[in-house]
Amino acid sequence: MPDKFVGKMVPTLTEWRRTFHQYPELGFMEYVTTYKLGRQLEELGFNVHIGKDVLKKESRLGLPSDAELRTQEEEALKHGVDATWLEKMRGGFTGLVATWDAEHDGDHVAFRYDIDALPINEAKDNQHIPYQDGFVSTNDNIMHACGHDGHMTIGLGVATFIAENHKDLKGRFTLLFQPAEEGGRGAKAMTENGWLDEVDYFYTGHIGISSLPIGTIAATIKGFLATTKLNANFSGVASHAGMKPELGKNALIAATTAATQLYTIPRHSDGISRVNVGKIVAGSGRNIIPDKGYLEIEVRGETKEINHYMLEEAKRIMEAAANMYDVTVDFEVVGGAEEINCNDDVVSIIKKGSNSYSYIKEVLPTINVAGSEDASFMINKVQDNGGKATYMLFGTKLDYPHHHRLFDFQEEVLAVALETYVAILKGGSSK
Template structure:
């Protein structure tokens, strides 16, 4: 876990982590799939450029990743599946773990435990701030445990190691590859970040909001703000107009709805009409239908703002997932077994 914490990798660039997972699963006797066998390329969202991915592959190899496994993950297809079929027939159970890090710079404070004990992030701008280093480690521990018990178990286990959970990107591309089509029971887990009491178990998490993530790129025309302002087309103002009006979308009477513009980068200089802007936003809804309403309204407002300022806009969906809740019966069973 500390090794993974020291080498965090953002979504679709988890080449080192995924290669270590694949190699370990293979050594434990699992049938291992990765690359195109676990990720459907046209279902990937928010993927870095080809140049960025190639650079990250070389970085991972330099940090000790097995080159053969890394090569299989070309294009950022870093999902890993380990399958073990036991001696007797039974259900197909899948367990899912995520691997990616956050776009966060780890603190340099001397009191920070990772700094004191020598396992802080070696990558500026990347950190395991959401526990996925632990999730991956738990997944490999489970893989080792199940392999040791394989003669006592029935059915099939599928261990899914998922990339790009942050930004809600990786699960969709893995599901679309077909690797969980035959699964009877699907389990996922996350460390309880609000849980303080040792031995506490929380299995029945309900009411996950549906969500969608978008990047809107506005393109205008630059001009000197003093000499020829009329010749410019202001993408900065268009994006600012969109940001304000996105937050004015009506809330929905059927359930919770959310909108947030989390980032806005615009302009190029104090005396230049702002010719470019990037607006990053997300929508959420208590149901997929409510989220769809928020999505439709958000796109309408962004396009209207671009039209108002006579600039171009390109809207890209970079993440998203449907709403959902756990199965109450399965959650109750798991909680009792865990206790």
């Protein structure tokens, strides 16, 4: 029964989660994390694929600088990553895919788990359990503040179940440990490398998002928005602000004008639309007319069409602001996601064994959420090919929101989530 396996795994799940939490890594730089996952999966008997086999090079978005990548690669060697592994991952080819073909024919089922952390300095505060219990982040200004340490842990638990029970399962299993979810940067590259092309069922999910009691899960979600993440670079001409101001072309004023005017984009009548300016950098001194201005913005829409409308309007406004001050502007897309529409018929698969659950207390057919998710590329690829897909939520109390320096989740949710995936495997892939 699933509950016996999950009960046996609880101490290991806690240990894995805390180990991952202590060494968080940012997107496309998860070298140590990928290596630890890969070695564990190899020991279980999976075929493990890494490097350019996993990610389509030109489809990666928002890649760190070469200098940042080199620094993290050197750190990875210091932390025990095998040189042959690192050579395959160099240049930001992190993440992995683990595959298993069962002895009996059946559906191809894929599961996705994100692995990256956030540029947040974790709180060293006595009210914060990771600090209390000694597993706080050891990397300054990097933190697992969104539960991805738990997602990886759940993925390893699923892999362990498959390895131990493969004789009683049928079909093919693909586990995708995806880099760079934050900012919507990694899933597209994995999807466009073909890993979802022949999948019949696809499952992924998230710890938290909505604060729900332990034991409560949602089988599907509604509300994730399509989004585009955009950087804008304004270029003008520097000059002395006192002696020759007429020779200057002020990129700072152009950038700030754009930043305020972006919020005037009319909302769309067909659905939800969003815009946000999250960062502005410009100027070098009070007596210098700034020749550079930089914005980080995002737009969102309830559909791809609405998101596209917001993106084109945002570009138009930024170009108009640049023209007003006789400067130029260039854009770089650094992330994105599509809308998600889950298949309702997967609810019955998840509910199939509900009478025998030990850790799951309630299965909600669906729940409304906000934000965006780059797993949308995977979900939509599977559905476009005739498969079924869903995005689940696993309830936990949230004393602080995701992306907060005091973020944490109740570790009991790990067993709940693992039992959910085990029930899916037993319900959809048993003899």
